[in-house]
Amino acid sequence: GAVVSQHPSWVICKSGTSVKIECRSLDFQATTMFWYRQFPKQSLMLMATSNEGSKATYEQGVEKDKFLINHASLTLSTLTVTSAHPEDSSFYICSARQGELGTEAFFGQGTRLTVV
Amino acid sequence: EDQVTQSPEALRLQEGESSSLNCSYTVSGLRGLFWYRQDPGKGPEFLFTLYSAGEEKEKERLKATLTKKESFLHITAPKPEDSATYLCAVQENSGYALNFGKGTSLLVTP
Numbered sequence: 001g002a003v004v005s006q007h008p009s010w011v012i013c014k015s016g017t018s019v020k021i022e023c024r025s026l027d028f029q030a031t032t033m034f035w036y037r038q039f040p041k042q043s044l045m046l047m048a049t050s051n052e053g054s055k056a057t058y059e060q061g062v063e064k065d066k067f068l069i070n071h072a073s074l075t076l077s078t079l080t081v082t083s084a085h086p087e088d089s090s091f092y093i094c095s096a097r098q099g100e101l102g103t104e105a106f107f108g109q110g111t112r113l114t115v116v
Numbered sequence: 117e118d119q120v121t122q123s124p125e126a127l128r129l130q131e132g133e134s135s136s137l138n139c140s141y142t143v144s145g146l147r148g149l150f151w152y153r154q155d156p157g158k159g160p161e162f163l164f165t166l167y168s169a170g171e172e173k174e175k176e177r178l179k180a181t182l183t184k185k186e187s188f189l190h191i192t193a194p195k196p197e198d199s200a201t202y203l204c205a206v207q208e209n210s211g212y213a214l215n216f217g218k219g220t221s222l223l224v225t226p
Binding site for chain 1: 150152157158159160161162203205212213214215216217218219221
């Protein structure tokens with residue numbers, strides 16, 4: 001299957017600082033990427049849909065000024081957690097779709113963010 | 117109300133003991149139903165996509181089936197390495213994103 005690479009796999013930051021997470025589709029072009037958040041023993045909750053060359057679409061309850069998403073190219077989307085607080089500690093996962101809607105969606109390996 | 121409900125939440129099997137995981141869904145129009153495997157601390161690994169009722173797909177010891185209201189993931193003669201959380205997700209005709217269930221945590225003991 002297609003490969004989606006996410007970096008870093010884990011990060012620890014101090015309260016008030018910002019953290020950037022990268023999501024790359026390595027062997028295909030992805031016009032749309034998705035960012036999810038997962039709490040322990042919970043399912044994946046969609047945060048936003050990232051579209052290349054345009055503004056991201058955020059789900060209800062997700063602060064767009066706190067979770068900045070940039071999709072600058074067909075192979076790269078970034079999520080920046082700004083002014084991070086301990087409650088932002090979570091597992092963040094990106095996904096990219098290859099091909100038409102309804103075809104396989106591939107996930108990155110996830111980023112464990114811990115804010116201290 | 118949850119669109120995707122998975123059961124059971126947790127399942128413990130002995131090696132070789134076959135079983136099925138259930139995913140019930142309620143959407144107005146289904147574009148696709150996806151099954152993923154997730155290991156602790158990792159992103160979901162794609163297993164199958166099913167598009168229409170009656171469709172079946174197989175991969176090694178796993179077989180996924182789909183009806184108009186639910187999907188089953190059958191595990192035949194499981195091995196300890198099949199231990200993981202299995203996630204079901206649906207995509208509606210009206211949207212791009214996947215809506216996930218809470219998953220079934222499977223433990224296969226030797």
